[in-house]
Amino acid sequence: MSRQKSHTLLISQTDSEPSKALLKEIQDMLQFILRRLGLVIPTFIGITLLTFAFVHMIPGDPVMIMAGERGLSPERHAYLMAELGLDQPLWKQYLHYINGIFHGDLGISLKSRIAVWDEFFPRFKATMELAICAMIFAISVGIPVGVLAAVKRGSIFDHTAIGLSLTGYSMPIFWWGIMLIMLVSVQLDLTPVSGRVSDSVFLDDSYPLTGFMLIDTLIWGDEGNFIDAVEHLILPSIxxxxxPLAVIVRMTRSSMLExxxxxxxxxxRAKGVSRARVILIHALxxxxxxxxxxIGLQVGVMLAGAxxxxxxxxxxxxxxxxxEGLQRRDYPVVQGGVLLVATLIIFVNLVVDLLYGIVNPRIRHKK
Structure with a gap:
């Protein structure tokens, strides 16, 4: 009888060990998530403070800039400053700004008198379309080049890939863009110089369904405008x-070598597995x-480079x-736009951190 009880007790202890391990993993994951979320609030506050201070430190009167060469009488200037709330102390303006954020109100553009939310989303879609195409370009070129550089370590191809990735990473975006425009668009006349579509393209109000030009032209079966949109995307995407391409090449190479x-x-290899299978299946x-x-962390780089x-x-x-908002001292546009972009970057980085913590337990166990 006692032997049967001891056997039953042993089984119950054995069954409880996986449950304890699972519970420990869940606790570690929750602590990891809370640590990451705990960083979001101070980061958010810091962004609002820095953005608010930065835009108000820039010299220039937004009301006078809006008036342009016509100018304003002192009475009219004082009236507009009071109407826009710019005559209040900075600390009151900041509290009003924070109060608006918590109520989902990012303010109204000083120039267009349109809500910042309404101005943000159409432009956000245009930026996302460009960023997605740029990331597709970076991934589709960067990973194969990095793999080949690792496989051919020490070769001319490897040294060339390292050199070009260093050049691409250190090259000023402005200079690189101007050079491509001069060569590809002006000299070779292969792509348009600027814009999202050609001036000859007519899009009525019912045309944009998603706000993504490539998707909308495909939905409408408009082959001509689709090709036009692709041509306009080529140089900006590059x-x-x-x-990101340079970063992906170097990271892929170093990770593959490891x-x-x-x-x-x-x-x-000793078991006779083919070289291609070892590289593409086991190593990659x-x-x-x-x-x-x-790649996930490059979202911030993309939005900054945009x-x-x-x-x-x-x-x-x-x-x-x-x-443009910064040039005309449009405080709500700059403050709201920077806050929304920063929130997007924080969210993406948080998701990347959480996913990395799920697949790599060593990360979430770090304090």
Whole structure:
């Protein structure tokens, strides 16, 4: 009888061990998530403070800039300053700004008198279309080049890939964009110089269904406008994707070299597994984890690079919108736009961190 009880107790202890391990994993994951979320609030507050301080430190009177050469009488100027709330102390303006954020109100553009939300989303779609195409370009070129550079380590191809990736990473975006325009658009006349579509393209109010030009032209079966939109995307996508491309090449190469030196790779080769299978199945699959993480972190680089890229190519996206808002001292546009872009970057980085913590337990166990 006692032997049967001890046997039953042993089974129950054995069954409880996986449950305890699972519970421990869940607790670790929750702590990891809370640590990451705990960083979001101070980051958010810091962004609002820095953006508010920055735009108000720039010299220039937004009311006088809006008036232009016509100018304003002192009475009219004082009236507009009071109407726009710019006559209040800065601390009151900041509190009003924060209060609006918590109520979902980012303000109204000083120039267009349109809500910042309504101005943001059409331009956000234009920027996202450009960023997605740039990322597709960076991934489709960067990963194969990085893999080949690792496989052919020490070769001319490897040295060339490293050199070009360093050049691409350090090259000023503005200069790179101008050079491509001069060569490809002006000298060779292969692509349009600027814009999202040609001036001859007519789009009525019912045309944009999604706000993404490539998708809308495909939905409407408009082959001519689709090709026109693709041609306008080529150069901006290359310019915006150059830095992520350089990062992906170097990360893929270093990750592949690390994996190719592992024991299980040598074992697979010793067993006669084909070289292509070792590289593409065994090595590349395990080398992709840090590469995917880096790709996720390049979203911030993309959105920062979009400011210059969209200015160079007159692309009607967030970057150009923010620059124009900054030039005319449109405080709500700059503050709201920067906050929304920063929120997007924080969200993407948070998702990448959480996914990386799920697939790599060592990360979430770090304090």
């Amino acid at each position: 310019v915006l994707g150059t830095i 994996v190719l030196g592992e024991d299980y790779i040598r074992t697979a 699959r395990n080398a992709m984890l840090p590469v995917v993480t880096v 400011i210059l890229t969209e200015t160079i190519f007159s692309w009607p996206g967030l970057g150009r919108w923010l620059i």
